[in-house]
Amino acid sequence: MAIHIHDTLAGKKVALEPIAPGRIGFYACGPTVYDMSHVGHARSYIVWDVVVRHLRARGLTVKYVRNFTDVDDKIIKRANERGEDPVALAARFADEYLADMDALGNLRPEAAPRVSEHIPQIVTLIERLVEREFAYAPGNGDVYYAVRRFPDYGRLSRRNLDDLQAGARVDPGEAKRDPLDFALWKGAKPGEPAWDSPWGKGRPGWHIECSAMTLEHLGAPFDLHGGGKDLVFPHHTNEIAQSVGAVGDGVHAETFARHWMHHGFVEIDDEKMSKSLGNFFTIRDVLARHDAEGLRLFLLGTHYRNDFNFSDALLAEAERRLAYLYETLEKADRIGAGAEPAAEAPFAGEARAALDDDFNTPRVLGILADVFTEANALCDAKGKKSPADRARLAAFARDARAVAGLLGLLSRAPAEALRALRDRAALRRGVDGAEVERRIVERAQARKDKDFARSDAIRDALLAQGVVLMDGPQGTSWKVE
RNA sequence: GGCACCGUCGCCAAGUGGUAAGGCCCGGGUCUGCAAAAUCCGUAUUCGGCGGUUCGAAUCCGCCCGGUGCCUCCA
Structure with a gap:
């Protein structure tokens, strides 16, 4: 302790x-x-x-x-x-x-x-x-x-x-x-x-x-x-x-x-990385292209005493991971809304214990990975959710935020964060969001007409730009790889 | 040269005496018009190499190989 x-x-x-x-x-x-x-x-x-x-x-x-x-x-x-x-x-x-x-x-x-x-x-x-x-x-x-x-x-x-x-x-x-x-x-x-x-x-x-x-x-x-x-x-x-x-x-x-x-x-x-070697990126430049919490997640994935090799590709990977965390949280929030949250789950205590041990942030992220997977499985399970399930999801969302909060993560409303993440990624890939939305409307019509060849062509064209389409019950959402 | 640190799966990365977390990638399944997303299953008998200590070592000791940092300004 x-x-x-x-x-x-x-x-x-x-x-x-x-x-x-x-x-x-x-x-x-x-x-x-x-x-x-x-x-x-x-x-x-x-x-x-x-x-x-x-x-x-x-x-x-x-x-x-x-x-x-x-x-x-x-x-x-x-x-x-x-x-x-x-x-x-x-x-x-x-x-x-x-x-x-x-x-x-x-x-x-x-x-x-x-x-x-x-x-x-x-x-x-x-x-x-x-x-x-x-x-x-x-x-x-x-x-x-x-x-x-x-x-x-x-x-x-x-x-x-x-x-x-x-x-x-x-x-x-x-x-x-x-x-x-x-x-x-x-x-x-x-x-x-x-x-x-x-x-x-x-x-x-x-x-x-x-x-x-x-x-x-x-x-x-x-x-x-x-x-x-x-x-x-x-x-x-x-x-x-x-x-x-x-x-x-x-x-x-x-x-x-x-x-x-x-x-x-x-x-x-x-x-x-040092000023004298000239091989540095300023925080300002990095945050112009990347999400701040994405950078935190990336940086905290390595224990603080170890050296950390910075790379753009790995930072982008961390941002996709952050998007996954927020997507999961959004689902859990939606399904758990109105439910009386269950008691604190064991993972929160495990995460605090990991931080007690010389601030082992990578271990905290490992602990979170497991519970996010579980939460997702529960959210996506077929059939109506029982009150107990909804209480568990409400507790998960609460506890996950508390743990992530110790790392300065998951502080935003999921929808807002996901939008910000997508905008950053779109900016990096040069993707025009309005154009994507127009193509999605076109594709929706094609699908309605059962013109799957056309529908798939649109999807493939967008994918070539790094835009990934996800068809769901509420329509099609998109994100940038 | 002196003093430290590091070398774990293709990539990133925990684990400091009790029999290898997790993420990404990859292969297969579920779902789907097909996908994507999500999820499930699988993926290191092995931790730079060689010895040693121990019932037992990625974890301790020695040597070797490879890399980095500090010794001058630096987070």
């Missing part, structure tokens, strides 16, 4: 036991907003969305914090290229990101802090690190973290300082005592946004913002910190070092975030 998660810090599955009973403080590393978000980001935040939904469904009060990194080298670089103010550019892409999150159906976090709004907290944190001698200011405007001061350094990423030593490097102009030390504060350079500090004008280093924002919004220690697995080192490793040095016991990683979750990458042709 207890919820278990794979904790990167522990290196294994552990029970999630809230620090304060019934409450979970959860921090998800947000995006660096210098461009449109891509499918990799979509997966990341859909995963965290499911985590939050399920924890809440289990009765926990979750405070979900998801930051924006809006002060950063890449943002400055991009802004300078475009002759735009870095903070304004970041704000614009933050808005785009939020629009994408809404479009994906992700719950909004309780707090969405930005680096640019937490400079005083960051400065205070760095001051404390200097006081406690975890950091030093060599006088060049920079402040560095002294990695050797923190005995637990590298535990999260399972690295020791000696292994890291080999690959370490120091950029010209830096004044590190140890090559592995990293910047907490960077002295201002021309053309960069800068804030006042005890060390002169400058801006925060990459990792310190998350320390400051978690402490501001969740305090330390807090329960759960999440991010992509690419953040384990150096970002989260350094975040632990800073936070434990400033507000923890100075020794143990647990005195910052208790548990850490990391998800796998989205890949294209088995290579990591």
Whole structure:
């Protein structure tokens, strides 16, 4: 019954036991907003969305914090290229990101802090690190973290300082005592946004913002910190070092975030999708052609810790699968209408148990597959439905929605969703819906005249365009493959 | 080079000691004017390879082969 998660810090599955009973403080590393978000980001935040939904469904009060990194080298670089103010550019892409999150159906976090709004907290944190001698200011405007001061350094990423030593490097102009030390504060350079500090004008280093924002919004220690697995080192490793040095016991990683979750990458042709490789699809572009729930279903078909190979064909398959789920729901709704729903079916409990086990969404989809098949069989069975059957179908529809809701799926009215799905597919195939409707009318007349040759010719012609006709008691409906 | 991860049916993908979920595809049946949809039946004695531990391993250990990631910005 207890919820278990794979904790990167522990290196294994552990029970999630809230620090304060019934409450979970959860921090998800947000995006660096210098461009449109891509499918990799979509997966990341859909995963965290499911985590939050399920924890809440289990009765926990979750405070979900998801930051924006809006002060950063890449943002400055991009802004300078475009002759735009870095903070304004970041704000614009933050808005785009939020629009994408809404479009994906992700719950909004309780707090969405930005680096640019937490400079005083960051400065205070760095001051404390200097006081406690975890950091030093060599006088060049920079402040560095002294990695050797923190005995637990590298535990999260399972690295020791000696292994890291080999690959370490120091950029010209830096004044590190140890090559592995990293910047907490960077002295201002021309053309960069800068804030006042005890060390002169400058801006925060990459990792310190998350320390400051978690402490501001969740305090330390807090329960759960999440991010992509690419953040384990150096970002989260350094975040632990800073936070434990400033507000923890100075020794143990647990005195910052208790548990850490990391998800796998989205890949294209088995290579990591990333801005730097240029092999990415933006969320905006994908949702122009595909259904958001279809994308969720597709993404959640793989466990969050595994890498995920993205492909258009597989996404389309997931959308057809989503259409099947909605078609089934529509039938069950119709037949079960007015019936008093039966008690909760066992599958709902099984699905929740699967999520308890490190958020096993593929297993949930497997469980749903079985009950949808059963429901369909019941809907299509010949003869009048008994009150018990109708009660079962009503319960199925209710419970299926509840389970799917944990994944952010099946949230729409079936008819509306099916229309949206068909429109998207028609758009992709270049199918004209009005023309299809006209052909269906023609074919209906042909069938009435028993002119099956003509009727079949029309159907075959439509099929060649990807339009599938389905003759039923209420007439002919169609969909696009 | 260091540190991790991954390799399960044609494709996607669960399963981490007790004898291989599920989806797509495919073959056959029911339904249908014929189809489609839906449904039923069938489809991996086997989990990259070779050894080992064990009463028992896809699951643990070792070696090998293949792939990826992190070590520099990244969800």
